[in-house]
Amino acid sequence: MTGERKTKKVKTIKINVDKCNGCRACEVICSAFHAAPKYSSNNPARSRIRVIRDPLADIYVPIYAGDHAVAECAGRDKYTIDGKEYDECSFCRASCPSRSEFKEPDSGLPLKCDMCEGEEEPLCVKWCMVDALTYEEREEEVEEGADREELEIGLEALAAKYGVKTLQNTLARLSKKA
Numbered sequence: 001m002t003g004e005r006k007t008k009k010v011k012t013i014k015i016n017v018d019k020c021n022g023c024r025a026c027e028v029i030c031s032a033f034h035a036a037p038k039y040s041s042n043n044p045a046r047s048r049i050r051v052i053r054d055p056l057a058d059i060y061v062p063i064y065a066g067d068h069a070v071a072e073c074a075g076r077d078k079y080t081i082d083g084k085e086y087d088e089c090s091f092c093r094a095s096c097p098s099r100s101e102f103k104e105p106d107s108g109l110p111l112k113c114d115m116c117e118g119e120e121e122p123l124c125v126k127w128c129m130v131d132a133l134t135y136e137e138r139e140e141e142v143e144e145g146a147d148r149e150e151l152e153i154g155l156e157a158l159a160a161k162y163g164v165k166t167l168q169n170t171l172a173r174l175s176k177k178a
């Protein structure tokens, strides 16, 4: 597909795993920001960032919820960095059938980081007192319609997994909260 080019703002959160101390403040503020009504509760299970923790091995890995995967992948990755061995799936951002991360606890629908839409700076970055998370913005050229394609692919995946009816009901419920 070809089309006009336009400028898009690209938002990036850089993660410095060495600075993270596993305090989970990022999980708390993310879940509170996304509660309905906003800030009415906090439940890290609803957070779009999850900290993979292994205190005995001094391993703390903040991971952002990315795209939904319909099926789990066939292979697994193991990383060893500076002598620390990270579990399979530790760095994966997908909401996938083989694990519980990044699923809305009530509906089971996938969660995805939205960069705290409407806020000047992501709240998890603001709440990280040790600067393990830092925020950057830049401009990038993209083809007109690229956003719509991405949205359609996401909706198709959700419809295939949960059924069109469930998807419609969830969208109707979310639109009432918005």
Ligand code: SF4
Residues within 6 Å of the ligand: 019, 020, 021, 022, 023, 024, 025, 026, 027, 051, 060, 062, 127, 128, 129, 130, 131, 132, 133
């Ligand atoms: S707030 Fe910062 S230090 Fe605390 S768990 Fe999250 S990323 Fe790690």
Ligand code: SF4
Residues within 6 Å of the ligand: 029, 030, 031, 033, 047, 048, 049, 064, 065, 112, 113, 114, 115, 116, 117, 122, 123, 124, 125
């Ligand atoms: S940027 Fe916002 S939505 Fe994304 S993980 Fe951080 S607090 Fe949650």
